Amino acid sequence: MEDVSAKFVSQKISRTRWRPLPAAALQPPDLFATGSWDNEDNRISIWSAGDLGNAGLNGEYHGEPHLLCDIQHNGDVMDMQFLDQERIVVASSTGTVTVFHHHQNNQTLSADHRWEKAHYHVDQDTACGGAACTGVVCNNPEIVTVGEDGRINLFRADQKDAVRTIDNADSSTLHAVTFLRTTEILTVNSIGQLKIWDLRQQRNEPSQIFSLAGDRVPLHCVDRHPNQQHIVATGGQDGMLSIWDIRQGTMPVSLLNAHEAEMWEVHFHPSDPDHLFTCSEDGSLWHWDTSTNVSEKPSFLHQGGRSTAYLSHSTINQSVVSAWLSSDPTKDRMEITNLIPNQTLSVNSLDVLGPCLVYGTDAEAIYVNRHLFA
Template sequence: QDNRISIWSVGDLGNVGLNGEYQGEPQLLCDIRHNGDVMDMQFLDQERIVVASSTGDVTIFRHHQNNQTLSANQRWEKAHYHVDRQASCGGAACTGVICNNPEIVTVGEDGRINFFRADQKGAMRTIDNADSSTLHAVTFLRTTEILTVNSIGQLKIWDLRQQRNEPSQILSLTGDRVPLHCVDRHPNQQHIVATGGQDGMLSIWDIRQGTMPVSLLNAHEAEMWEVHFHPSDPDHLFTCSEDGSLWHWDTSTNVSEKPSFLHQGGRSSTYFSHNTINQSVVSAWLSNDPTKDRMEITNLIPNQTLSVNSLDVLGPCLVYGTDAEAIYVNRHLFA
């Protein structure tokens, strides 16, 4: 199978249909062959894209905007591997990548965490046995801290200032060890994290509080593949699933009037986070029951049956890809 990395232009905001769908033809600007399945992708900057491969390779592709071509700029071969890096088939899938230019962190099926810097040849640091199970996703909590999720329902926090290769904190779903597939951190309040996994549930965590999720919300009927807070309006969150649905979770309704209580072990404590632009004083996500009176949930693609594998959101735009081998762009999220 010939896998490719493609750069598209979706044109200007002029041609929009009644339901906010983009009507102009998206244009393929350029593409390039990719070895193995693409497991994850992240822009490092305006021109460079970091790509995780099922072969274990991690590649930086550069988009040359002057002549609309893509080229492989840098590659770390078999950054992830099972037993022997030298073996011809020894690669383990690199499952997740996160960038904070120039730093790149990757996780994989081999339970490894790699720290790379763009333009440096080898890994700056590798935690070989970070996990005995598959690591599925990674995110930065702050510049010196990352969070990983694994296939036995655990979140692990790693303090990059520490030289010892142990997590500084472990949080986990109780009971069944449900594999977690995706994680995102609240853009303004780094202690709030959302995860999703094999059971389709949405879990909201406060990493300052205890080791269990603050709330578990019934969501999809199959695996949740991706979760994203809106980067500039984090009262909105988006999840997509194998069941063919893409949900918009909106906690922005009347939140300011309601204090948020976080119950744990019989104690109730109230947290007032620093007021940030576009955000109520108290985060609705930390309510003990966020769905009560304060959340609207909408399936943005009600008639879809094939898996929605990936999504991203920026400003009024949502883009998602499905098993129909199609990419969809909704340009009027909040219309």
């Protein structure tokens, strides 16, 4: 695609994240961060997205991303999220959580704060071995982390110690976490469960538990609808996209055939949540479009030939229903596009903001698409 610029970076990329824009900003996003994994020397890097198609004095194109600064990271980058315009919270396979500061005046990165072994295993000799911190979510100044030790931590960026820790939150690995609202988080685990935790409650049990029916397929990723907090999307080991309505029932509203292998990330578009994006170990990145004017659009290429169907467990009786909760046939309500027709190695991460998409792969490359809706 002519709108996609690629940069080969000699590192397997595990996470890509756009720097958030100021509330009143009208320009498209310009900076993003990446984290790497499975390399001898893993790094956190800050990139400029490149000029928006402007040609230089000699007519050369400056569209490809270019590196502004980077810093070494101990362990694989398991997850990362911007806390604000200048700080990035990074989860490590060593169990450590680090807040990195991007100094824009001289384009350097420094470690502001580090919570060593925020996640750990305790063996029989009571020695602590690091357990991977698998997920992080920020609501400045609060930071929530989850890990393969089944632990949930609540940190504040300006405090040295954890504000709260739920030690045995889960007996299985927690893979991802998101805020439902300022006082509630939602976690997904390796036995196909979603759990809601009310941080106002002192008891260390979830307030609600949801689970996939049948086989307990590990769930790897979760995101909530930005406007309707009761709508949640998850993806897991079988590549299926599950849509949940956490107001009712304990099972997904719909299960959608998607990828041929593990789904690594799912993201609603933050300002246009009729659009959702998923990426997978199978090398694909799907754009799911439920906007009501789908029938008026030119037909998207339906790469890969996967059929898509709703398996509805419930109906919602309300006058205006989100297309995500509809039990209408998907062929009438949804267009699905594979944004990477030539699949190669795993697409580990994606992020969307405004008209722009960034994603990273095991093929040691990052890609930026500046015209998602063109």
